Amino acid sequence: MTIEEFQNKFGIIGKSKEIKDLIDIMMQVAMSDISVLLFGESGTGKDVFARAIHGFSSRSEKQLVSVNCGAIPEGILESELFGHKKGSFTGATETRKGYFEIADGGTLFLDEIAEMPLTTQVKLLRVLETKEFMKVGAETVTHIDTRIIAATNKNLESEVDKKHFRADLYFRLKAVSLNIPPLRKRKEDIVELANHFIQLYSERNNIAKPVITPEAELLLQTYPWPGNIRELKNAIETAIALNKDGILNESSFEFMTKGEAEDNYMRNLPVFVKKTTEEVDREMILRALIEIKKDLIELKELVYNNNNNGKDEKNIDVNIDDIAPISEVEKEAIKKALRYTKDNKKQAARLLKMNERTLYRKLKEYEIG
Ligand SMILES: Nc1ncnc2c1ncn2[C@@H]1O[C@H](COP(=O)(O)OP(=O)(O)O)[C@@H](O)[C@H]1O
Ligand SMILES: [Mg+2]
Numbered sequence: 025m026t027i028e029e030f031q032n033k034f035g036i037i038g039k040s041k042e043i044k045d046l047i048d049i050m051m052q053v054a055m056s057d058i059s060v061l062l063f064g065e066s067g068t069g070k071d072v073f074a075r076a077i078h079g080f081s082s083r084s085e086k087q088l089v090s091v092n093c094g095a096i097p098e099g100i101l102e103s104e105l106f107g108h109k110k111g112s113f114t115g116a117t118e119t120r121k122g123y124f125e126i127a128d129g130g131t132l133f134l135d136e137i138a139e140m141p142l143t144t145q146v147k148l149l150r151v152l153e154t155k156e157f158m159k160v161g162a163e164t165v166t167h168i169d170t171r172i173i174a175a176t177n178k179n180l181e182s183e184v185d186k187k188h189f190r191a192d193l194y195f196r197l198k199a200v201s202l203n204i205p206p207l208r209k210r211k212e213d214i215v216e217l218a219n220h221f222i223q224l225y226s227e228r229n230n231i232a233k234p235v236i237t238p239e240a241e242l243l244l245q246t247y248p249w250p251g252n253i254r255e256l257k258n259a260i261e262t263a264i265a266l267n268k269d270g271i272l273n274e275s276s277f278e279f280m281t282k283g284e285a286e287d288n289y290m291r292n293l294p295v296f297v298k299k300t301t302e303e304v305d306r307e308m309i310l311r312a313l314i315e316i317k318k319d320l321i322e323l324k325e326l327v328y329n330n331n332n333n334g335k336d337e338k339n340i341d342v343n344i345d346d347i348a349p350i351s352e353v354e355k356e357a358i359k360k361a362l363r364y365t366k367d368n369k370k371q372a373a374r375l376l377k378m379n380e381r382t383l384y385r386k387l388k389e390y391e392i393g
Contacts, residue, residue: 025051025080034076036069037220040210046073046202053200054080059152061137061197062175064204067254070135070175073204077173078131086130089123094139095347100327101144103160112161115327122159124151127170137174137197138183142190148172149193172197207249207256214245217253221260222272234264236272243274247281250363279364309357309376319347355390358383362393 027047031037036047053060054077062070071090078088096104103113107122123132134140140148151157152172156165174197183189207214218236226233249255263276348356361372369387373380387393 027051030076030080034072034079036072036076037217038210038213039216040213042205042210043213046204049202050077051080053077055082057169057171058200059172059174059197061180061201062173062204063180063201064175064177065206065252066177067252068204068206069253070177070204071133073202074131074133074135074173074175078133078171081131081171083130083171087127088131088133089127090133090135091123092135092347093144094136094352095349098141101141102147104327105144106147106157106159107166108160109162112159116161119159124157124168124170125166128168129170131171131173134172134174136176138176138178138180138189142188145190145193149190149196152193152196207252211245214249214256215241217256218244218260221257222264225261225264229264231264232270234267234270234272237274239274240272240277243277247277309353312353312357313350316347316350316353323347351390354386355392358386358390359392367393 025033027044030047030051036043038044050073060077062073064070074090075088078084091105093101103116103120103122105122105124107120107125108116110116110119134148147157151168151170155169156167158165180189180194180198184191184194207217218241222233222236244256244259251258259277259280262279263272266279267276357376358372361375362369365371365375369383370380373383376383378386
């Protein structure tokens with residue numbers, strides 16, 4: 025398979041040297057059973073690449089199970105990963121398989137590996153070395169053949185220095201470490217990605233495909249994209265959703281950079297207009313929270329469900345991966361509000377329907393800004 029065929033198969037857009045080189049290495053390592061560490065900022069495509077590696081490997085017929093290590097409460101992570109014996113703790117009414125076992129023969133994607141507690145890291149290293157582990161509360165070992173792909177947006181080396189991450193596990197994982205560059209370092213991919221998302225969004229929503237002007241393309245190429253491809257995708261979707269004439273020009277993307285100007289503009293508008301924008305944002309945040317709540321309920325059911333193992337397994341990779349701690353969601357919402365208002369705390373607080381003092385407290389708590 026050529027690099028281009030690989031890109032087509034797994035929906036990976038990009039003609040930059042960075043992406044081509046990355047895929048070249050990925051195709052080489054995919055076939056082996058060696059663990060892979062994916063490093064990249066949020067939104068650079070770590071999930072996409074993990075799926076591609078699994079899909080290109082001889083394990084593709086078996087499951088790819090995704091686990092977000094930062095999203096599962098520390099107390100249940102080990103039992104989630106390794107499974108548990110009936111009666112090993114309150115609520116363990118049945119013996120359950122962990123993700124390692126569910127992914128037996130396939131691949132386990134450990135996302136946000138830097139968030140894994142040190143005690144679990146010890147266990148993980150042992151599994152990597154021996155291919156066996158003990159379920160929580162068990163006395164005998166379970167053998168598995170599960171390939172590990174780990175991902176992080178943190179600098180693991182400095183996590184090791186800070187004693188947040190075990191050096192031995194780090195060295196084990198970094199044997200094959202793939203660095204996915206941020207979008208601002210591969211600007212030549214931006215236009216192609218933008219067109220890809222325009223096509224995708226128009227098809228999915230059954231609308232005529234809008235045209236993007238060269239000026240707008242230039243604007244997208246010069247924007248720094250702190251949220252990388254995810255942010256680009258969202259920006260395209262917003263621009264199309266707000267578009268009226270089938271032409272995406274510079275002003276279609278004003279919402280990304282508008283800050284002070286809009287702030288002043290909004291201040292002079294009647295109250296009801298001001299509310300509309302706020303309500304839209306608030307609704308988006310609320311919707312995200314509701315989604316997460318739904319996922320949490322499903323997760324709880326998954327963990328404590330005591331009578332149907334087979335049924336549980338089907339949904340595992342969907343549920344767990346989509347859950348983020350409420351604090352993360354809050355942090356993201358705050359960051360978004362600040363970006364949208366160009367760091368205007370007063371207006372950001374208003375958008376978030378949050379007391380300004382509370383916002384300042386949260387900024388400190390989350391170390392934003
Ligand atoms: N090279 C790429 N080509 C096309 N779409 C991509 C590419 N990389 C990422 N995406 C899309 O961008 C979004 C974010 O990617 P994701 O893999 O979830 O990022 P990460 O896991 O690093 O935060 C997803 O919608 C994904 O489909
Ligand atoms: Mg991800």
